[in-house]
Amino acid sequence: GAGVSQTPSNKVTEKGKYVELRCDPISGHTALYWYRQSLGQGPEFLIYFQGTGAADDSGLPNDRFFAVRPEGSVSTLKIQRTERGDSAVYLCASSPVSRNIAGELFFGEGSRLTVL
Amino acid sequence: KNQVEQSPQSLIILEGKNCTLQCNYTVSPFSNLRWYKQDTGRGPVSLTIMTFSENTKSNGRYTATLDADTKQSSLHITASQLSDSASYICVVVPPNRDDKIIFGKGTRLHILP
Numbered sequence A: 001g002a003g004v005s006q007t008p009s010n011k012v013t014e015k016g017k018y019v020e021l022r023c024d025p026i027s028g029h030t031a032l033y034w035y036r037q038s039l040g041q042g043p044e045f046l047i048y049f050q051g052t053g054a055a056d057d058s059g060l061p062n063d064r065f066f067a068v069r070p071e072g073s074v075s076t077l078k079i080q081r082t083e084r085g086d087s088a089v090y091l092c093a094s095s096p097v098s099r100n101i102a103g104e105l106f107f108g109e110g111s112r113l114t115v116l
Numbered sequence B: 001k002n003q004v005e006q007s008p009q010s011l012i013i014l015e016g017k018n019c020t021l022q023c024n025y026t027v028s029p030f031s032n033l034r035w036y037k038q039d040t041g042r043g044p045v046s047l048t049i050m051t052f053s054e055n056t057k058s059n060g061r062y063t064a065t066l067d068a069d070t071k072q073s074s075l076h077i078t079a080s081q082l083s084d085s086a087s088y089i090c091v092v093v094p095p096n097r098d099d100k101i102i103f104g105k106g107t108r109l110h111i112l113p
Helices: none
Strands: A005-007 A010-013 A019-024 A031-037 A044-050 A053-056 A065-068 A075-079 A088-095 A111-115 B004-007 B010-014 B019-025 B032-038 B045-051 B056-059 B062-067 B072-077 B086-093 B107-112
Touching (some): A019 A111, A044 A075, A075 A088, B010 B019, B019 B032, B045 B062, B045 B072
Parallel strands (some): B010 B107
Antiparallel strands (some): A005 A019, B062 B072, B086 B107
């Protein structure tokens, strides 16, 4: 597809379970970001990849959260031992340029995670 | 204090009317300032991007302005349509690539028929 694709669009899980959220960026985009958005709030930064490496993971809230991008394209956000407070929309964005260069950020539609 | 603050938090106007959304920021200088539109249940979509030296940028019925002296940006929507109902998010991009992009909390706009 032409845009950023995120799967699943909705995920309901039970407290304590493991969850994986996938992001397929626009082809050729080297920069990839994960954000978390709660209702009525702006996106909250989680992690930024430039190529395969996590250039900035300072937004990950704790060690239950981990993200990979092994081939510099698709990225997976992994959440272990989910808690109810993890419920949010997880947004992925990609860009053809490095962070803070005046290039466009293209967002996916998000994965809505609900932890019961 | 948030580095990017938006007002009002929410706004209701009648279809066809104009409105202006405000963004106050403390990040200065910056690489660029952006306005995004986010429909309910969707990802944000870019409306405008302005560099530090620009003071206005239009995209159809959307016009963004920037006053670097007062550290304010506005998004003006002309002749609103029902499809304009969404959240509008102001985003400031710092010049240093080690710094994070800063998102406002958004203004929730409701257009009534």
